Amino acid sequence: MQRILSSQLTHHVGATVRIAGWVHRRRLLKSVAFLIVRDAAGLAQVVVTDPAVRAAVESLPEETVVEVVGTVVANATAPAGVELAEPTVRPLGPPAVPPPFDLYRPALTATLPTQLDHAPTALRHPTRSAALRISAAAVAGFRAALDARGFVEIHTPKVVASSTESGANVFALDWFGRPAYLAQSPQFYKQLMVGVFERVYEVGPVFRAEPHDTVRHLAQYTSLDVELGFVADHRDVMAVLRETLAGMLAEVAARAGGALATLGLTLPEVPAEIPAVHFTEALKIAGAPADEPDLAPAHERALGEWALREHGSDFLFVTGYPMAKRPFYTHPDPARPTHSNGFDLLFRGMELVTGGQRLHRHEDYLAALAARGEPVEPYAGYVDAFRHGMPPHGGFAIGLERFVARLTGAANVREVTAFPRDLHRLTP
Amino acid sequence: MQRILSSQLTHHVGATVRIAGWVHRRRLLKSVAFLIVRDAAGLAQVVVTDPAVRAAVESLPEETVVEVVGTVVANATAPAGVELAEPTVRPLGPPAVPPPFDLYRPALTATLPTQLDHAPTALRHPTRSAALRISAAAVAGFRAALDARGFVEIHTPKVVASSTESGANVFALDWFGRPAYLAQSPQFYKQLMVGVFERVYEVGPVFRAEPHDTVRHLAQYTSLDVELGFVADHRDVMAVLRETLAGMLAEVAARAGGALATLGLTLPEVPAEIPAVHFTEALKIAGAPADEPDLAPAHERALGEWALREHGSDFLFVTGYPMAKRPFYTHPDPARPTHSNGFDLLFRGMELVTGGQRLHRHEDYLAALAARGEPVEPYAGYVDAFRHGMPPHGGFAIGLERFVARLTGAANVREVTAFPRDLHRLTP
Numbered sequence: 001m002q003r004i005l006s007s008q009l010t011h012h013v014g015a016t017v018r019i020a021g022w023v024h025r026r027r028l029l030k031s032v033a034f035l036i037v038r039d040a041a042g043l044a045q046v047v048v049t050d051p052a053v054r055a056a057v058e059s060l061p062e063e064t065v066v067e068v069v070g071t072v073v074a075n076a077t078a079p080a081g082v083e084l085a086e087p088t089v090r091p092l093g094p095p096a097v098p099p100p101f102d103l104y105r106p107a108l109t110a111t112l113p114t115q116l117d118h119a120p121t122a123l124r125h126p127t128r129s130a131a132l133r134i135s136a137a138a139v140a141g142f143r144a145a146l147d148a149r150g151f152v153e154i155h156t157p158k159v160v161a162s163s164t165e166s167g168a169n170v171f172a173l174d175w176f177g178r179p180a181y182l183a184q185s186p187q188f189y190k191q192l193m194v195g196v197f198e199r200v201y202e203v204g205p206v207f208r209a210e211p212h213d214t215v216r217h218l219a220q221y222t223s224l225d226v227e228l229g230f231v232a233d234h235r236d237v238m239a240v241l242r243e244t245l246a247g248m249l250a251e252v253a254a255r256a257g258g259a260l261a262t263l264g265l266t267l268p269e270v271p272a273e274i275p276a277v278h279f280t281e282a283l284k285i286a287g288a289p290a291d292e293p294d295l296a297p298a299h300e301r302a303l304g305e306w307a308l309r310e311h312g313s314d315f316l317f318v319t320g321y322p323m324a325k326r327p328f329y330t331h332p333d334p335a336r337p338t339h340s341n342g343f344d345l346l347f348r349g350m351e352l353v354t355g356g357q358r359l360h361r362h363e364d365y366l367a368a369l370a371a372r373g374e375p376v377e378p379y380a381g382y383v384d385a386f387r388h389g390m391p392p393h394g395g396f397a398i399g400l401e402r403f404v405a406r407l408t409g410a411a412n413v414r415e416v417t418a419f420p421r422d423l424h425r426l427t428p
Numbered sequence: 429m430q431r432i433l434s435s436q437l438t439h440h441v442g443a444t445v446r447i448a449g450w451v452h453r454r455r456l457l458k459s460v461a462f463l464i465v466r467d468a469a470g471l472a473q474v475v476v477t478d479p480a481v482r483a484a485v486e487s488l489p490e491e492t493v494v495e496v497v498g499t500v501v502a503n504a505t506a507p508a509g510v511e512l513a514e515p516t517v518r519p520l521g522p523p524a525v526p527p528p529f530d531l532y533r534p535a536l537t538a539t540l541p542t543q544l545d546h547a548p549t550a551l552r553h554p555t556r557s558a559a560l561r562i563s564a565a566a567v568a569g570f571r572a573a574l575d576a577r578g579f580v581e582i583h584t585p586k587v588v589a590s591s592t593e594s595g596a597n598v599f600a601l602d603w604f605g606r607p608a609y610l611a612q613s614p615q616f617y618k619q620l621m622v623g624v625f626e627r628v629y630e631v632g633p634v635f636r637a638e639p640h641d642t643v644r645h646l647a648q649y650t651s652l653d654v655e656l657g658f659v660a661d662h663r664d665v666m667a668v669l670r671e672t673l674a675g676m677l678a679e680v681a682a683r684a685g686g687a688l689a690t691l692g693l694t695l696p697e698v699p700a701e702i703p704a705v706h707f708t709e710a711l712k713i714a715g716a717p718a719d720e721p722d723l724a725p726a727h728e729r730a731l732g733e734w735a736l737r738e739h740g741s742d743f744l745f746v747t748g749y750p751m752a753k754r755p756f757y758t759h760p761d762p763a764r765p766t767h768s769n770g771f772d773l774l775f776r777g778m779e780l781v782t783g784g785q786r787l788h789r790h791e792d793y794l795a796a797l798a799a800r801g802e803p804v805e806p807y808a809g810y811v812d813a814f815r816h817g818m819p820p821h822g823g824f825a826i827g828l829e830r831f832v833a834r835l836t837g838a839a840n841v842r843e844v845t846a847f848p849r850d851l852h853r854l855t856p
Binding site: 003020022023039040063064065092093094095097098099119120121123124129133135136139140143147150152153154155156157158159160162170172173174175176178180182189192193195196197198199203204205207209211219221222230298360361362363381382385388389390391392400412418419421425426427428 | 431448450468478491492493505514520521522524525526527547548549551552557561563564567568569575578580581582583584585586587588589599600601602603604606608610617620623625626627631632635637639647648650658697706788789790791809810813815816817818819820828833846847849851853855856
């Protein structure tokens, strides 16, 4: 008999079926016992009256893997309106050792460190797995939106000969006796690949030896990177980002409806045109001094409130960040070269995406590095490529875990990461 | 005027259009000059008769980025039957320095090391970019096939506290003062996630400190990993692999038709049922001694010829490899415990995929490690999870670069890798 999933039971009322999954919960009443089986699709209720079957169920602790054959019976009081009656119950492995928290309670009551220490079982809780399902759907939407617009997926090196972007926060390793570093981003590679495909994206791990222990930082996270050529300026990049975000949320709605329901979430709307303010204007709105070089978290919160109040939007672009606070490859605003063609996207008052137009002329790279007092040599393989013809281009990067945390309202990115890596955590 | 791609020119005969791309080639004849522009979609021919425009074109070396506005004219002798006449040509950047090889020739004549040293420009050659387009399409097909079958995409740590699978060939790094290693595979994590989602996959980098300099090995490659629970045995895994391969090839056909044409390739057929032979039978077919513990490359070639001759198949499963040659988490064949429920998939006489059923009982892990004289401690976080209820499960891993190399007939995996990493190469 073919196994069916719990979600298919409603289509088999009256039939004998086989299900399999984990013992999620047992409720041993006087005259009847209920066995709740959890599988990939959800929960199924099994009603046990036979004393021998009941004895078997009593010997199977929570999380034991079982197979149940029974008859599907309609019962309006059961979950999804159906239950399995007159079952036979067969374990598919030895009795499980229950984890140090109850997976059947609506919320995991264990502390986050305990959950992370026991990730293989904590992730089985419906709230934890729901966040990862939303994450998977968001990535699928990211790719679908970009595939539909002629982007090509790339895979780039995660070990590099010199540290990218800045010398700080890099992990050093021994590469066959030579010093090497874990890549902090695919920034240089995605730009070089614009010369090949014009439009590229990558989904992959990036590594930051972040010495701070915060709720927002991971030492490894999943970066959703995009780069496109033949742009007029950063606004063409912002338009692609808007389409990409809309695609991500549409795919979350389409693929992860059950996960959204589990977490009680309503997805935000992406406006047809996301409101945008220049950095200097943003400072005024946030009530910050006009000479601030960057936006503090409190400023971002004020801007988020303003965007919701004035534009009914959860999203807000801030453009024209001062050049001093952006990386050396950032393209300046030609009309106002102290400010950049770089932008941030705020979501509900927090920075979600950073992007912008990049330099595309070889001489501009040499000048930008010289102006910062940085040598060219560590960047040679990257900078040299701009001698061979690169179009005006730009791009952006979305941190997947932050995106999901903000979407789900998780207070800590570790709640939406399967096996987080940070200053303290290298296992499991 | 909106830019259009070269592939759209045929829809605009008689109209004035704007294209942009790289100067692919210039042919300066006496009375006329031809400018071939390369963009993401292919090549466009521009006919120049005006002396001033000709002078401009003469000053723009190959690989300079240009924008051309002109009238689309039908010309049966031009590529795709159209060309641009009476053009204006405007550079979008400074004149390019041409790379040390001609990108307009049908094949790149530079040696592979030269190509790899100059990857940002070498990858612009249509044969090199075609392989990467096939790669992107294959990965898209991999995901689509698995998404349709209820698999969930995961992202797992690439830095681990102890080396996985074997102590050899690992890269060591300094993790905030603690020793750590680059992950050789997501094997343990994908198994643990079967406990959460039943069916999972991951596309990500894996790292092997492979000290041999061969045409088949990279120190970083992209692994397509799959794991699924509630299997009867390895044959359920093989069935999913067959469907996944068929999905990959279907997506290559659908998305990368132009790339296949560029490389002159015909895709193999995946039989509805891929023929399978047991390891002991495989030894006989290959004419190998009955006590051989593994298949040598010559044996695999003989088996590939046999599969084509006897079954008309480019693919052949070999099942039941001796336990001694498989990793400790391999599930033995219950009827013949010296042999495993592990398999390899051969493609045209070369190993393409390794997979099998895994152990799922905690006590079996302890016994397997003890039998090999290995301590449990380095594997504790992994092995302990099996106390908490894991279903019978199995999976497989496809090396993306090897898959594409075999599909395209590339002699060296580096030919189908954008920026390879190996014993000698850490740049660009």
